[in-house]
Amino acid sequence: MNIPSHIGIIMDGNGRWARKRGLPRTAGHRAGTEATRKIVRACGELGVSYLTIYTFSTENWARPKREVTMLMDLLVEMTRREINNLHENNVRLRAIGDLEKLPPKTRKVLLEGIEHLSRNTGLTLNLAVNYGGRAEIVHGVREFARRALQQPDSIDKLDEKGFSDYLYTAGDPDPELIIRTGGDCRISNFLLWQAAYSELYISDRLWPDFDKEALIEAISDYNRRDRRFGKVREE
Numbered sequence: 001m002n003i004p005s006h007i008g009i010i011m012d013g014n015g016r017w018a019r020k021r022g023l024p025r026t027a028g029h030r031a032g033t034e035a036t037r038k039i040v041r042a043c044g045e046l047g048v049s050y051l052t053i054y055t056f057s058t059e060n061w062a063r064p065k066r067e068v069t070m071l072m073d074l075l076v077e078m079t080r081r082e083i084n085n086l087h088e089n090n091v092r093l094r095a096i097g098d099l100e101k102l103p104p105k106t107r108k109v110l111l112e113g114i115e116h117l118s119r120n121t122g123l124t125l126n127l128a129v130n131y132g133g134r135a136e137i138v139h140g141v142r143e144f145a146r147r148a149l150q151q152p153d154s155i156d157k158l159d160e161k162g163f164s165d166y167l168y169t170a171g172d173p174d175p176e177l178i179i180r181t182g183g184d185c186r187i188s189n190f191l192l193w194q195a196a197y198s199e200l201y202i203s204d205r206l207w208p209d210f211d212k213e214a215l216i217e218a219i220s221d222y223n224r225r226d227r228r229f230g231k232v233r234e235e
Contacts, residue, residue: 002223004176006050007043008198010190011036012182013206020206026070031208033078037085042212044089044123046219050172051125052096054190058132072106075129079113086113090122096168097131098139126169133192140166140193169194177222179215181207199225 011032018028036053043051056071063071086093093114099107110129143166148155164170174194178187183204187195201218203210 001219003047003219004222006173006175007048008052008175008178008191010054010180010188011207012180012184014208016182017206017208025067028208029071029074033074035208035210037082038211039215040091040125041089042215044091048123051123052128052175052191055127055129057189058130058135059189072103076106076109079109083113083116086117087120090120091117092120092122092124093117094124095127095129097129098135099129101130133189136168137193167193174198177201177218179203179218181205181210
């Protein structure tokens with residue numbers, strides 16, 4: 001089986017999972033963290049090199065304040081709880097997004113975790129936190145504009161590959177496969193630039209129910225795709 005080097009996941013359905021069981025949304029988010037732990041381990045076992053998970057979007061700030069606070073606290077809790085396990089499995093942790101807008105405690109714990117795992121050489125786990133695809137592109141444009149002010153000749157030399165170096169994911173390959181759980185067929189502002197030729201896989205499973213078996217099903221479906229990148233397959 002051909003394993004994608006980079007998989008992106010839009011983790012959706014925590015709230016619906018909890019509602020189906022008569023539980024508060026917070027219970028769904030906690031169940032979702034267990035699914036995340038299992039999928040990170042599964043990606044490492046399968047030989048995936050990069051895993052980017054949509055942890056908290058720029059739009060998620062519009063949720064009820066109590067839920068936002070809980071999600072920030074849960075990120076702190078999960079980072080502290082999983083850091084040793086990630087280290088034992090040689091996982092490198094990174095965060096993509098505007099981290100400056102996170103609560104100080106959340107940002108501090110996250111950055112400490114990133115530093116602790118920075119020298120690992122296995123799976124790279126990208127947490128998309130306070131992340132939005134459009135915001136990332138705007139950020140990239142601003143970073144390039146600052147350079148262009150100092151080096152005007154760089155404007156005409158800019159190409160798509162060069163612009164990618166100004167994005168949060170600079171140095172990472174684009175995701176070959178993007179999985180969305182929960183059944184909705186939209187990309188929700190996730191990796192808009194990088195997903196230009198990603199294969200999309202929509203799972204009806206809610207995120208807390210997504211496991212290694214479901215991941216393998218998604219990868220198997222990916223293996224049946226004919227990736228032509230705009231070209232025509234010769235007979």
